[in-house]
Amino acid sequence: MSDAAQDLDELCYLTAQCMTSMVTSEHFRVIKKLGEGSYGKVMLAVHKKRGTPMALKFFPRCSTTLHTFLREYNLSLSFCTHPSLTRALGIFFSTPSHYIFAQQAALYGDLYDIIVSDVGVSELQAQSVMSQLSGAVSYLHSLGFVHRDIKPENVFLCAPNCRWVKLGDFGLVRPRGTKVRAVWYESPFCVPEVEQAKHKKKEEEEDIWMPVEPSLDSWALGILTYCLLTSCFPWEESTSDDPGYRQFCNWFNNVKEKEEREMGQNVPMNRKKRGRDIGEEQAALAVPSQFESLSTLALTLLRRLLHPLPWHRATPDEVLSYLGGPWLLKTEKEEKRRQQEAQEEARKILGGGGMEEDIERERKRER
Numbered sequence: 001m002s003d004a005a006q007d008l009d010e011l012c013y014l015t016a017q018c019m020t021s022m023v024t025s026e027h028f029r030v031i032k033k034l035g036e037g038s039y040g041k042v043m044l045a046v047h048k049k050r051g052t053p054m055a056l057k058f059f060p061r062c063s064t065t066l067h068t069f070l071r072e073y074n075l076s077l078s079f080c081t082h083p084s085l086t087r088a089l090g091i092f093f094s095t096p097s098h099y100i101f102a103q104q105a106a107l108y109g110d111l112y113d114i115i116v117s118d119v120g121v122s123e124l125q126a127q128s129v130m131s132q133l134s135g136a137v138s139y140l141h142s143l144g145f146v147h148r149d150i151k152p153e154n155v156f157l158c159a160p161n162c163r164w165v166k167l168g169d170f171g172l173v174r175p176r177g178t179k180v181r182a183v184w185y186e187s188p189f190c191v192p193e194v195e196q197a198k199h200k201k202k203e204e205e206e207d208i209w210m211p212v213e214p215s216l217d218s219w220a221l222g223i224l225t226y227c228l229l230t231s232c233f234p235w236e237e238s239t240s241d242d243p244g245y246r247q248f249c250n251w252f253n254n255v256k257e258k259e260e261r262e263m264g265q266n267v268p269m270n271r272k273k274r275g276r277d278i279g280e281e282q283a284a285l286a287v288p289s290q291f292e293s294l295s296t297l298a299l300t301l302l303r304r305l306l307h308p309l310p311w312h313r314a315t316p317d318e319v320l321s322y323l324g325g326p327w328l329l330k331t332e333k334e335e336k337r338r339q340q341e342a343q344e345e346a347r348k349i350l351g352g353g354g355m356e357e358d359i360e361r362e363r364k365r366e367r
Contacts, residue, residue: 001144001175001177002143002144002145002175002176003144004079004143004144004145005144005145005175007078008071008074008075008078008079011070011074011078012067012070012071012074015070015073015074015092016066016067016070019066019092019093019094020093020094021093021094021095022093022094022095023095024045024056024095024100026048027047027048027049028045028046028047028048028056029045029046029048030043030044030045030056031043031044031045031046032044034055034105034106035110035153037153037169039057039059039064039169039171040057040058040059040060040064040098041057041058042055042056042057042058043055043056043058044056044105044107045102053105053107054089054091054102054103054104054105055102055103055104055105055106056100056101056102057100057101057102057103058098058099058100059098059099059100060097060098061094061096061097061098061099062097064099066099068171069099069101070092072101072170072171072173073088073092073101074088075145075170075173076088076101076103076168076170077089077090079140079143079145080140080170082135082136082139082140083132083164083166084132084133084135084136084164084165084166084167085136085139085140085166085167085168086103086104086106086156086166086167086168086169086170087103087104088101088102088103089101089102089103089104090102103168104158104166106156106157106158106166106168107157107158108156108157108158108159108160109156109157110152110153110154110155110156110157111129111152111153111155111156111157111162111165111224111228112151112152112153113157114157114162115152115227115228115231116231120231121162121228121229121231123229123326123327123328123331125161125162125228126225126228126229126327127323127324127327128162128163129155129162129165129228130221130224130225130228130319130323131319131320131323132164132165133150133155133165133167133221133224133316133319134221134316134317134318134319134320135317135320136166136167137150137167137217137221137316138315138316138317140173140217141176141214141217141315141316144175144176145173145174145175145176146173146174146175146176146212146213146214146216146217147167147170147172147173147216147217147220148172148173148174148212148216148217149169149171149172149173149220150167150189150217150220150221150224151189151220151224152224152227153169154167154168154169155167155168155224156168174212175212176211176212176213176214177211177212177213178211178212179209179210179211179212180209180210180211180212181207181208181209182194182196182197182207182208182209182210183197184197184198186236186237187237188223188233188234188235188236188237188238188245189219189220189223190237190238191215191216191219191238191310192238192239192245192308193210193310194208194210195238195239195240196208198239213310214315214316215310215311215313216310217316218305218313218314218315218316219238219305219306219310219313221305221316221319222301222302222304222305222306223306225298225301225302225305225319226302229293229294229298229327229328230290230293230294234248234290234291235248235290244288244290247288247289247290248288248290248291248306249308250284251284251285251286251287251288252303252306252307252308254284254285255285255303258285287299292329293328293329293330294327294328294329295325295326295327295328295329295331295332296332297322297325297326297327297332298322298326298327298328300322301314301319301322301327304318305319
């Protein structure tokens with residue numbers, strides 16, 4: 001366990017000694033609901049004395065242990081100091097029905113709202129969001145924590161046009177290496193390594209346990225990148241039963257094998273693949289239809305983040321290496337066209353051949 005994880009446990013013990021009871025309406029003017037989930041709900045409120053806007057996060061006492069509440073509160077207050085992590089404000093209390101703490105309010109909604117809207121997210125905004133999130137997640141990992149719940153609904157907008165986003169909802173955060181029960185759920189954010197939990201046939205069968213690793217967050221960042229660029233998901237679930245994911249895996253393996261052969265590695269080729277002609281090989285390397293709108297740069301990034309084997313996935317900070325270039329195919333084609341035009345113009349000016357050809361054409365016109 002990391003030093004930060006041990007400090008978090010100590011903070012939970014200390015803050016449990018000073019939990020106070022309050023009546024929410026006596027201290028806050030609740031304005032509207034900002035969000036709701038399995039944890040409870042988040043309400044936009046204004047402190048009556050200070051006039052400060054904030055978000056109050058309500059946890060039902062009937063379904064939340066005090067330790068669970070204090071762990072999320074203390075993690076957000078004491079460790080989420082990165083500018084793209086949502087931070088608690090030092091106010092926590094209980095009512096007969098809820099545990100409550102105050103956190104920074106995101107007044108512009110969450111990423112899900114704009115992904116599914118008609119406006120969507122521009123390529124520049126997508127890169128801005130991923131730049132901020134990669135830094136935030138890398139920071140969490142440096143402390144020894146894994147978020148485990150990165151998705152559009154948990155990325156909050158603190159400024160228009162995605163200029164400032166914050167990752168929040170730390171209820172599933174666990175120290176790296178913690179053993180948790182593998183739980184499969186139908187979502188592309190569910191990593192493929194828990195597919196075995198989907199096929200567990202009987203409730204009485206022994207549970208499958210897996211260690212919490214940063215690769216869980218890398219996978220989620222890959223899915224989120226795809227969502228930002230396309231406003232949809234690449235597949236319904238990350239299992240061999242899903243046609244979209246199976247197509248991705250086949251393409252992934254074919255490209256990987258080709259790259260290894262080109263690097264001179266001794267990659268065994270089965271008889272079926274050895275007998276393929278050029279057309280078949282090109283078809284095998286063709287980008288899956290759901291990825292056709294993405295540039296070469298974006299495809300490389302997604303292959304790094306969405307590696308089927310968790311120990312080979314890129315770390316979140318590697319996202320920074322893919323910023324600045326085109327992430328959409330139309331942008332990539334436009335950049336190549338501009339480069340070709342610039343190179344042609346340079347050849348005319350520097351090589352002189354272009355000038356002579358222009359003079360000769362001019363002479364022919366005069367004749």
